[in-house]
Amino acid sequence: MKDLVPAAGNGLYDRRAFLRGGAALAAAMTGYSVKAETLTDPVWSNEPGTLVPPYGTPSKYEKGVVRTLSNPDFEPRNSHARTPHHLLHGTVTPNGLHFTISHGGNAEIDPAQHRLAIHGLVKRPLVFTAEALMRYPTVSRFTFVECGGNSAPMFSPEPIQASVQALHGLASCAEWTGVPLSTLLEETGIDPKAKWVIAEGADSQRLSRSVPLAKIMDDAMVALFQNGERVMPGQGYPMRLLLPGWEGNMNVKWLRRLELAEQPAMSYYESRTYSQILPNGKAFRFYFIQEVKSYITRPSFGVELKGPGFYEISGVAYSGNGKITKVMVSADGGKSWAEAALQEPVNSKSFTRFRAPWEWNGGPAVLQSRAWDDQGNVQPTRADFVAKRGEAAKVPSPLAFPNQHFNSITSWAIDANGGVRHVYA
Numbered sequence: 001m002k003d004l005v006p007a008a009g010n011g012l013y014d015r016r017a018f019l020r021g022g023a024a025l026a027a028a029m030t031g032y033s034v035k036a037e038t039l040t041d042p043v044w045s046n047e048p049g050t051l052v053p054p055y056g057t058p059s060k061y062e063k064g065v066v067r068t069l070s071n072p073d074f075e076p077r078n079s080h081a082r083t084p085h086h087l088l089h090g091t092v093t094p095n096g097l098h099f100t101i102s103h104g105g106n107a108e109i110d111p112a113q114h115r116l117a118i119h120g121l122v123k124r125p126l127v128f129t130a131e132a133l134m135r136y137p138t139v140s141r142f143t144f145v146e147c148g149g150n151s152a153p154m155f156s157p158e159p160i161q162a163s164v165q166a167l168h169g170l171a172s173c174a175e176w177t178g179v180p181l182s183t184l185l186e187e188t189g190i191d192p193k194a195k196w197v198i199a200e201g202a203d204s205q206r207l208s209r210s211v212p213l214a215k216i217m218d219d220a221m222v223a224l225f226q227n228g229e230r231v232m233p234g235q236g237y238p239m240r241l242l243l244p245g246w247e248g249n250m251n252v253k254w255l256r257r258l259e260l261a262e263q264p265a266m267s268y269y270e271s272r273t274y275s276q277i278l279p280n281g282k283a284f285r286f287y288f289i290q291e292v293k294s295y296i297t298r299p300s301f302g303v304e305l306k307g308p309g310f311y312e313i314s315g316v317a318y319s320g321n322g323k324i325t326k327v328m329v330s331a332d333g334g335k336s337w338a339e340a341a342l343q344e345p346v347n348s349k350s351f352t353r354f355r356a357p358w359e360w361n362g363g364p365a366v367l368q369s370r371a372w373d374d375q376g377n378v379q380p381t382r383a384d385f386v387a388k389r390g391e392a393a394k395v396p397s398p399l400a401f402p403n404q405h406f407n408s409i410t411s412w413a414i415d416a417n418g419g420v421r422h423v424y425a
C-alpha cells in the first residue's frame with residue numbers, strides 16, 4: 001500500500017490515491033466484494049422485462065429516496081420539501097428531489113395564459129409570453145439555489161441528531177436554461193435613474209423582492225428549463241428568476257413582473273421574513289449572498305459505517321461568491337486536515353463534489369469538512385461563527401443572526417459500531 005500516503009491524522013490518505021488508482025486502492029479495498037459463490041440466473045434473467053414507460057421513474061427499490069415535507073397533510077398553508085443529500089451523489093439534484101419552499105403552495109399556471117411584464121424605469125415597457133421568451137437566445141448554467149434559512153437547526157445550542165437532509169436540505173443544484181435578463185433589458189432599454197429591479201411572482205403570496213440592477217445585468221436569467229426539462233411546478237413553472245449564488249428567497253418563482261425602480265420596494269419578504277433582527281434592535285437587511293459552505297454527505301447521520309477499513313469520505317461544497325478552490329477534510333475533529341479531491345468540472349456558484357480516501361481503524365473519529373472559494377472566503381469554524389453570529393442560547397454578538405445564513409462546519413462523530421452522531425467540535 002505504498003501509494004497510499006498518509007495526509008492527516010486518524011487514517012486520512014493523500015487524495016492523489018484516487019488519481020494513482022489501481023494497485024494501492026485495490027489493496028486497501030480487498031475484502032469488500034461478496035464471497036465467491038456459484039452464480040445462478042435470478043428470475044429477472046429468465047423472463048421478459050417490464051415495458052418502458054413514456055416517463056421514467058427510479059427503481060421501485062429506491063422508494064425511500066424522497067424529500068421530507070413540512071406539510072405532509074397538505075393543509076392550506078406554506079409547504080417545504082427537503083433534498084435527501086445523504087442518499088444522493090454527484091452534483092446535480094434530480095428535479096423531483098429539488099428542495100422547494102412555497103410560501104403559499106405551488107401556483108398552478110397555464111403557460112398559455114401567463115405573462116411576464118417588464119416596466120417602470122425602462123424606455124419601452126414590454127410583456128412576454130413563455131412562447132415568446134423561447135424565441136430568444138438562451139444560456140445554460142449549473143447553479144445551486146439555497147434558502148437563507150437552510151442549516152438553521154445548526155443554531156441549536158445542542159447538536160440536533162438528524163440527517164444532512166434535515167440539517168442542510170434546503171439547498172439543491174441544477175442546470176438551468178433560460179434567457180439572460182441583460183438581453184431582455186437591452187430590448188426594453190434602461191432609464192439611467194434605475195438602480196433596482198423589483199421582481200414579483202404570480203402565486204397567491206405575490207412574493208416580491210428587490211434586486212440591485214447590477215446583479216440583474218451580471219448573471220440573472222429568466223429560467224425556463226431545469227436539468228433539461230421545463231421548470232418544475234415547485235420551482236416556478238413556467239418561469240422563475242434565477243440569481244446565481246444569491247439568497248433563495250430572491251429567486252422569485254412563477255415570475256410575472258419586473259419593475260425597474262430607483263429604490264428597493266421594502267417588500268414583506270425583504271423587510272420582515274428574510275431580514276434578521278439583530279440584538280441591537282436594528283434589522284440586517286439585504287443579505288444577498290449564500291456564503292461558502294460544505295458538509296460531508298457520506299458517511300453522515302443515517303449513513304453508517306459497516307466495519308473498519310477503507311471508506312471514501314464524500315460531500316458537497318459551494319459558494320455564492322464563485323468557484324470552490326479547496327476543501328479540507330479532518331478525521332480527528334479538526335486537529336489535522338487533508339486536502340480532498342474536487343470533482344471536475346468545478347462550476348462557479350454550483351455544488352462541487354469532494355472526496356477523501358480514509359481508513360477507519362474502528363476507533364473514535366470526528367469527520368469534518370471545510371471549504372474555500374476563489375474570492376478568498378473560507379468556511380468559518382464553529383467557534384468563529386458563534387463568536388460572530390451567535391448561537392440561540394448564548395448572549396449574541398451585535399452581528400448575531402437568530403436563525404439564517406449559517407455556513408459553519410458540520411461534524412460527524414463515528415462510534416465503535418460505525419454509528420454516526422452529530423456533534424459540535
Ligand SMILES: Nc1nc2c(c(=O)[nH]1)N[C@H]1C(S)=C(S)[C@@H](COP(=O)(O)O)O[C@H]1N2
Pocket residue numbers: 098099100101102103104145146147148172200201202203205206207234235236247248249250251252253254
Ligand atoms: N413566487 C414565489 N417565489 C419564491 C417563493 C415563493 O413562495 N413564491 N419561495 C422563495 C424561497 S423562500 C426560496 S428559498 C426559493 C426556493 O426555490 P425552490 O423552491 O425552487 O427550491 O424560492 C423563492 N421564490
Ligand SMILES: [Mo]
Pocket residue numbers: 101146147148149248249
Ligand atoms: Mo427561503
